[in-house]
Amino acid sequence: MKIKKTEIEDTFAEAFEMYGARVIITADTKQWARAAAASMTGFATSVIRCKLEAAVECEISEEDTPDGRPGISVLLFTMSSKTIAGQLIDRIGQCVMTCPTTACYNGLDSDKTVSVGGKLRYFGDSYQISKVIDGRKLWRIPVMEGEFLIDDRFGIQAAVGGGNLIIFGSSKNVALRASMAAAQAMREVHGVFLPFPQGLVRSGSKIGASYKNLIASTNDAYCPTLRSISKQTAIPEKVEAVYEIVADGLDEASIKEAMKRGIHAASEKGAMFITAGNYGGKLGKYHFHLHEIANN
Amino acid sequence: MSSELKIVNGRVYDPANNIDGKIQDIFIRDGKIVDSVSSSATKIDAHGMVVMPGAVDIHCHIAGAKVNLARKLQPEDHRLDVHPKTAHTRSGTGGVVPSTFATGYRYATMGYTTAMEAAVPPITARHTLEELDDTPVIDKGFYVLLGNNAFLLKLLKEGRKKEFKEAIAWWIDSVHAYTLKLVNVGADELWKGRKNANITNVNDNIDHYNITPTHVIESFIEAAHELGLPHPPHVHCNNLGHSGNISTTLDTMKAAQGRRVHMAHIQFHSFGGEVNKDAVSGVRSIIDYVNENENITTDVGQVMFGKATAMTADAPLAWMLRNVKMNKWINADTECESGCGIIPFTYQDHIYTHALQWAMGLELFLHSKDPWRVLLSTDHPNGGSFMSYPTLIKLLMDSAYRKEALSYVNQKAIDQTSLRELDREYTLSEIAIITRAGPARALGLKNKGHLGVGADADITIYTEEDDKEAMFNAPRYVIKDGVTVIKNHEFATDHKGKLLHTKPGYNADISQEIEPFFEDYYSVKFNNYAISEDYLHDHEVIPTHPKA
């Protein structure tokens, strides 16, 4: 099918189950909240080597944060429910607790929770204080500036990782412009985040490599420079650059919505061709069919 | 007009008269058991029921100054366990240190008809007598604390054994005690005089006196023997609760030199291991010694999980316990006579030491070869309330129940004991011995603890049940002095028990020795110290048999 001049391949993005948490960081100023969030979501592009995928979900106005200060919402996903607590403890401990003026709250209502403040409290070396406010338990950990306030437990839930679009352009600039537009549109969907820099990834990967022990390697099928070398090249004529957008979301519907917005935005900006990555349907339980999504 | 009662068709357990579960009738006239009654006698049909003598508690803390302090100390404990009055009985409060009325009534509802208060400083004996008078139903007596008595220690220091014996007799007679109690001998002087120190070795000299605790204990046992008291001194050994205290306990038993002695709450004195390290069970060496030496009687001092109150003349011990949890603590020094420490305490099954003590108590019972000499107690309320006796009886009678119970407690503690291997189950007859016939015999109470002709008509009738806890928790009938106090599980009348005491003879000249000491070191006048016999209410003198 075609949207405007963009060809949408009849394929699907194959996504898999992840576990997600939402962390609300507040601070005296928006800048400090952003700084903590930036630090916390650094090196969190892909579970393959980062163990975690995370990015800012959105900024939150003062009226809507627990303590009435500017806030920022961050989504953090891992591959299993077992590993998420450790990631939260490490990243909040190293990136939020360290950051001036911040506090850190759970942003996800869920039956399933993991202890985060309850573990970080030991940093308080027995000087920490717990408070239960309206059924919500928090820890006050003394720091050099005053106190770091953090929820005892954070909600986690099964989530969807690996929603994706692969966007082809007639030039690097065109591909980039279309991809950025798509990313921008996708990020606006509540519950969705794009873990890669500005949402885009240029080093799309395939599973395995010619080298032993390497679990992923460059997706030679979409490398323009390998068009004539790679046996599985999938680069159409006139395409000179390809970007992938990976989208993780708290549920299937939000990914669908994000992908839909992404397809339309990319088409709007002159993408030549849009496809999605999958592994033949064997790896992930979620299949997002592009045509179905685009038409809905 | 004489009152007559007969109990028919009951299954009688009367070990003192070699009756073991025989269906037999019991006849009562004017408070005594007789061989027959007239046809107009009131009849209790005890078909399907077990008939036993009323139980006798040989060692408990139920009345007097320290008990009242512990009582006053714990309003929170009373509030949760009220003791409402009935049409016949007074009200009170329960908890682990019940009010006097509740104590008497509750003992009765456990089938107990006699209980001995185990530690009374003579200067406060008047107080104890008043409380005992307000402790209904049961007969009662008390043991007078003399082991740290400054005047008596002075006599021993001076080597005046004869006067020592006379003075002991004077003291027992002056306060109407039953026998002597020795507690952590020699420690008072160190506790009060040397900034809260304690005796650690029974062969060290006591400050100011140049005599050892062993010598003092030996002298008291000898004097009691010569005075022919119906019951020997109760000894609360030194080093209670300390790891490795078995050597002290063995030394103390040896000091009796074959004379009768009662080792109080021996569980607390049966710790193996090394001082200041984790305790282990040292029960085997203690119970083996007790089994082999017939001069010794003992009560176990079983620990039961739940609320207790440490209440002791052993002030250094209470101080040690106080420093565990830093909760409310009482210390009360009694001039020239005693110390006292009180700590509310809770035994918890997951705590190593508590579970160990619980298991050690059971080991003592289960390794005992002579139930007549190893008697049931919780050292109420030190190891737990007397209200937990039925549970303890079930632990002894039902090995499946015991095995289940021990699976819930700290296993590391159980590992230190032989409890898992012990399958012994006490029989009803053995229970009748450790709760009735045994204590009565040990106390020299010839009219108690059995159902033979001439015995006091103190009788308990239980509905026979498989669940021994349920059975012993609620006797169907309790008869005291021939009066049916509890009928169909409810109080049918009120009843006053009496005081049991001894009157050892002595040479009146001894008072001239004692009086100057009083003028110098006591705060009350000598003349006002002894308690006139007229002051006593119902009482009975148990005869002594002095050695020539």
Place this chain on the structure above:
Amino acid sequence: MTKEATQTDAQVKNKKPVSKKVDPYEGKNIKIVKDATCTFCGCVCDDMELTVDVDEHRILKAKKACVLGRAWFYEHKVDTRPGVLIDGKEATFQEGVEAAAQILIDAKFPTTYGMSDSTCESQRVTVEIMDTINGNIDTTTSVCHGPSGMAFQGVGESTATLGEVKNRADLVIYWGGNPAESHPRHFTRYAVTPKGMYIPNGKKDRTVVLVDVRRTPSTPVADIFMQVKPGKDFEVLWALRALVKGKKIANDIEKQTGVSREVLDDLVDRMKNCQFGVLFFGMGLTMTRGRHFNSGALLSLAADLNEFTHFVAKPVRGHGNVTGADNVVSWQTGYPFGVNFNRGYPRFNPGEFTTTDVLSRGEADAAMIIASDPASNFPKAAIEHMKKIPIISLDTKDTVTSSIAKVRFAVSTYGINTGGTVYRMDDVPITLRPAFESTYPGDQEVLEAIRDRVKKLLSGKKARVAA
């Protein structure tokens, strides 16, 4: 116990009190009572030698008695007032008992108060009456060392009998009390001047510290006088506790409390290094803002000091047998004062069941006042309510309370006319040796008659049982 029995009780077998004629009182029928007990204050000195004019029913001389004791013995003499008054009119004993019993059983919230100038035997009967009618019972403890009793329930107490203080105490501290005027022989008989087993030189071997908000006649006995700003006892005690534990205290302590850091440090040093220390405390702690917490702070301080040495504390109790009242009410009910039987079992709650409160709030609908005079020293609101409800009073002298009573019994005086047991401030029970017979019955006799009548009236179906 009957009067005869207690008199025999007094005749202890080893030394009978001597009864003989003495010349200076020629023509009089004189009896000497040795080792009699003075029950005026909590010292309960049992070494009195009373010279009694048997015919005149009065005590002519009380050897060894202090100024208060002498007044106690001399002023309790034969009286001429009527034995029983009902609504101000003379009545028979039986009529008085009947009227009293009726008041008690008709009431829904009858309360009783007093008992500190009464024997344990009477106190036991009083509790029984209130248990029988499901009433409310309180003693003068509640306005004396009741707060100390509450503090005791919170933190416990390290204490000693007075003889141990005499034998061992080398540091004696009085806090918030004025024994020279309230307990004149406390210094000489028990705590300051007497020689003891390890205090061979008496006062020379002791350091005496007095803590008060003002100088009193007790001050001169002290080696150290520590003057505390009124209402700051708790702060000083708290600072001492902190210092004993080696903790910091605020720099402005002198400004806050009137006591300098140097004085506190010196006292802490003395307390930690003495051999056997004692803290006596009075109503300067219990009757000021902080009440039970003030006593609790002091009891805790004494307990804390046992980490370093042997240390005890003791409230200096007021009336002759207020300590007995605590003991009796405790052993019968589990609680020392402020006990309510409305539901057929004892409940305890100071502030709820204590006399000041049940009267001031207008809750009690009848009151029996024994040997006490709340109508002259209670808060105004309580006194106003007393005027509205039927009062039964038992007293040895006319008081404001007896003057507003509906039923008033004139009773004889314990220790002077009747025997029995009283408890000294350190819980030591002491027997009484009455000096002469009174024309009035003892309160025990009156109370037993009321009890018997009440039981009779409530027998059978009317019995009040637990609810």
Place this chain on the structure above:
Amino acid sequence: MSATHLKLHTAPEVPLETEVINPTVFANLSQSGIENLNVMHGNDKCHLGDFFKVTGKGASEIHIEGDLSGVKLIGAGMSEGKISVEGDVGMHLGVGMSGGEIIVNGNAGDWVGPEMSGGRIIIKKNAGHMIGSAYRGQSTGITGGEIFIHGNAKNEVGSAMRRGLIVVGGNAGDFTGVNMLAGTIIVLGELGIRTGAGMKRGSIVSLQDAPMLPSFDYSCTYHPLFLRLYFSRLRANGFKRKIQDQHITGKYKRYSGDGIELNRGEVLLFAG
């Protein structure tokens, strides 16, 4: 909404004990069943109907009207539902409460909510002594729940409390938070003297300055962020007028104590 209404028709002459006023007790009872519930009038066993007219039905809410200042133990042991009172109430309101809500549009006597473990009590006017406190001899006070006093409270607010929240909109008396083990007490007015004596842990907050015991040590003046969470909650629960923006954003003096005990407690006093 269905509710059972109780209206006082006969004032008690002596204290009336009504622990039966409890939604769980009322459940499945008819009006006459409710009227027949036992109450103690001093030592006299009476029925609820002797004092109250019962109308309406349904146990989930009980509405009471009248001067109940001499009525003790309302809502004792309550675990669910709601009791609302138009008038003053006596002692031991909601003792041992574990759930549900009690609202008093009037004053309350001493001992509001002792032994509470959950639920909420709201007093719209003043309350007496020992609010949310331990009974005598107990070492532990309330273990949960919330008590909101809109007016003043007297001495020993939250003594020995272990968990929970007590808010006093007006002034508190002496020994607020004495022997506190943990939990939070917020006093929007003035504190009396000897605040936090013997406290081991826990927080006592006041919007006014207060005298501190010598064993409490000044730590710093800072902005305790966690208070914002409490204050936003309190503003939403009727304390809006008393909590101004400056209280939310401002600084507080922090004293730690009690030095005699564990020294892990804190007193936070608004400093502007």
Place this chain on the structure above:
Amino acid sequence: MAETMILVPGRSQSQGTSLNEGKLEDEYKRVTSTAELNEKDMQRLKLKDGDKIKLKSDVGQTVVTCKGKKHEDLPLGMIFIPYGPPSSELMASDTAGTGMPLSKHMEVKVTKVK
């Protein structure tokens, strides 16, 4: 002019002995209605021994006779009086859950009675 001072009622020997004579006797009444003040306070308030002063608390008021005490014996701002009906008149009934009214530390306004 009224001045706020702290009234500390207490026991005194003469109160104790007069009590034995009887509480309705004149001596007891005299003893319990004599208040002691610091001399310097007396001077400032223009009082001399035997003058009558009115003491007023939140709950009541009473008139007593005043008597000077040396400066070192009684702190400034404090009044001592033996227990008795006059001190009761000033006593508040709230016991703060203890049963004990605040009877040894009362804030009173003092004015000279002309």
